[in-house]
Amino acid sequence: MAHAGRPKRSTLADIAAQAGVSIKTVSRVIRREPVSEATRARVMQVVAAQGYRPITAPRSAAGDRSYLIGLLHLPPVSPFVAGLIMGAGKEARKEGYHLLVEACEVDDAAARTTWARQLVIQSNLDGIILTPPLSDDPAIGAMLAELAVPTCSIAPSGEQSSGPSVGIDDRRAAREVTELLLAGGHRAIAFLTGAEGRSTSMRRLAGFEDAVRHVEDARPQVMVGDYSFRSGFEAGQTLLAQKNGPTAVFASNDEMAAGVLVAAHKLGRSMPESLSVFGFDDSLIASAVWPPLSTVRQPMEEMGCTSVQLLLDGALRPPALHQAELRPHRIIAHQIIERETNGPAPTG
Amino acid sequence: MAHAGRPKRSTLADIAAQAGVSIKTVSRVIRREPVSEATRARVMQVVAAQGYRPITAPRSAAGDRSYLIGLLHLPPVSPFVAGLIMGAGKEARKEGYHLLVEACEVDDAAARTTWARQLVIQSNLDGIILTPPLSDDPAIGAMLAELAVPTCSIAPSGEQSSGPSVGIDDRRAAREVTELLLAGGHRAIAFLTGAEGRSTSMRRLAGFEDAVRHVEDARPQVMVGDYSFRSGFEAGQTLLAQKNGPTAVFASNDEMAAGVLVAAHKLGRSMPESLSVFGFDDSLIASAVWPPLSTVRQPMEEMGCTSVQLLLDGALRPPALHQAELRPHRIIAHQIIERETNGPAPTG
DNA sequence: TTGAAAGCGTTACCAA
DNA sequence: TTGGTAACGCTTTCAA
Secondary structure, three states: OOOOOOOOOOOHHHHHHHHOOOHHHHHHHHOOOOOOHHHHHHHHHHHHHHOOOOOHHHHHHHOOOOOEEEEEEOOOOOHHHHHHHHHHHHHHHHOOOEEEEEEOOOOOHHHHHHHHHHHHHHHOOOEEEEOOOHHHOHHHHHHHHHHOOOEEEEOOOOOOOOOOEEEEOHHHHHHHHHHHHHHOOOOOEEEEEOOOOOHHHHHHHHHHHHHHHOOOOOOOEEEEOOOOHHHHHHHHHHHHHOOOOOOEEEEOOHHHHHHHHHHHHHOOOOOOOOOEEEOOEOOHHHHOOOOOOEEEEOOHHHHHHHHHHHHHHHHHOOOOOOOOOOOOEEEEOOEEEOOOOOOOOOOO | OOOOOOOOOOOHHHHHHHHOOOHHHHHHHHOOOOOOHHHHHHHHHHHHHHOOOOOHHHHHHHOOOOOEEEEEEOOOOOHHHHHHHHHHHHHHHHOOOEEEEEEOOOOOHHHHHHHHHHHHHHHOOOEEEEOOOHHHOHHHHHHHHHOOOOEEEEOOOOOOOOOOEEEEOHHHHHHHHHHHHHHOOOOOEEEEEOOOOOHHHHHHHHHHHHHHHOOOOOOOEEEEOOOOHHHHHHHHHHHHHOOOOOOEEEEOOHHHHHHHHHHHHHOOOOOOOOOEEEOOEOOHHHHOOOOOOEEEEOOHHHHHHHHHHHHHHHHHOOOOOOOOOOOOEEEEOOEEEOOOOOOOOOOO
């Protein structure tokens, strides 16, 4: 007995006795199943008075759900994942669910599918939230579809076909940033891509090109990075060493942008006077570099929250309709944050 | 029926039938209760063959534990908390437990206790991991003690009396860093404290003073910060503006150290040639600034892992001994990481 | 050392 | 619209 003094919670039976109805009726009220209005009111009153909340363990023992939602990610817990955890956890709790944060420790792509499968089966997860780049793994998607486990993908690539998803409009965000730079008079603008495979980076690149395409005298330049600080640093050194180099650099994430900043420092470029830099993500790093980095913020908590809602609404709540059309992709509004690394293009 | 095709898991009954024993016996084997060696072997073989793992829901419905461990923290999910989540989650899973990550959304100190209490009762948590600064909240500690919920505190202040805890030896780590600086010839060394209330910062300060005390010609200087980038920046400006200012600055965390770095950049001080800077934590920021910051790493994953072990060993495993002496404080080895912001003191 | 039977608090099925 | 009663898969109590 580890928990001697644990206070007794009231049960369905307690409520039923006090309200003068059967256990089953109380259960129906709690589960929002059809009950006469009068009875519902009476029961709800007792429920409120007792502060009753159903316990998940027996529910899931008897029923077919575990009230567990798994959030799958690759280590480490990045600031992005951290935000998702906050938002999803809060929303899940509100709905009587628990959020399980699961890190995939295996490197091999095939092993990942096995890992995810084990997880779903062992922990009996009711729903899955797939974070990037897991959200783009076709094998995991197929496995989850086969097991018929409701899944919500965070920021998946466009090609992903199954299930609901949530993300920002990367392409549009990138276009807006580029337009902002263009409006500031910048013409020689470099774009730094992230890891080759990552679709997000590709969409950001597309947005960059959307904006640049319409400006005759624009001199866009694209460099390949890998999302690391180091790759940003190296790209920065290369770019800024050019005789007629860019006056603005737009990196696909903050880490690379921080690398560019450092390269600029080393070469004695002042920001934003002689060079503008934009990042993406608004991670902690953005405010911990000098000058504070202009960037794009993804509302991560809202994304986490929304993903739980999609899971609950689309697959867990009404056990009825499973239409193929019901694959909503919810777009969350991004936010462009202008701090101190962007300004008008240097004249002359 | 949300989960049509969910594969059937094997149950105690299945194993029992195959092994030719009763359900209860299989249960005993699983729970590591006394069973004859022969029987145990036979049962284990079937268990292994079937890949059987007990489902937590019915266990907790029938028994007195929920197999849920709560990790309580204040928002946001900092890199420190993120590391704990990784380590604790992994270890919990290994032991058949689930980790619930819970963020406290309320600001008021009194409301926090209510929040934690609700959580424990509603979710029926078997154990609690308290992260700083929650680990120093006496009201929460008292409430948890009253409810007799096993609790493990992460990096609590020394005065904390109840329950096991885990942390690094902050005082010793700070002393070692200071000694390193001293050995490099630095004499004018400034120490930047964190938030007033935080005991960790006080212990680091004590370590700083331990080292400095034994050096006759040392010229230590202590400044008060609040763990923020901004406070580090301001302290840096003040310190470096002095005519005979410090040649080394040791900040109580990385964010403040990053602030010092920026101040140094602004004032044209080169690092590490004319100024050495040390941070604490080895957060993401440490590698995303220029030059890469020398710092102290806390093995956060290991701390998370250990906290779960302490919970399981000390309170959840053997329902027997509750001796007051059983309040282990496990010290995890820290790691001093010399990157590029520390070097010998400038000569002349 | 082992087993049979009675729960745990909920949901599910079928009848009233 | 309601209410019995049988599960759910495990733990627990008590006997053998």
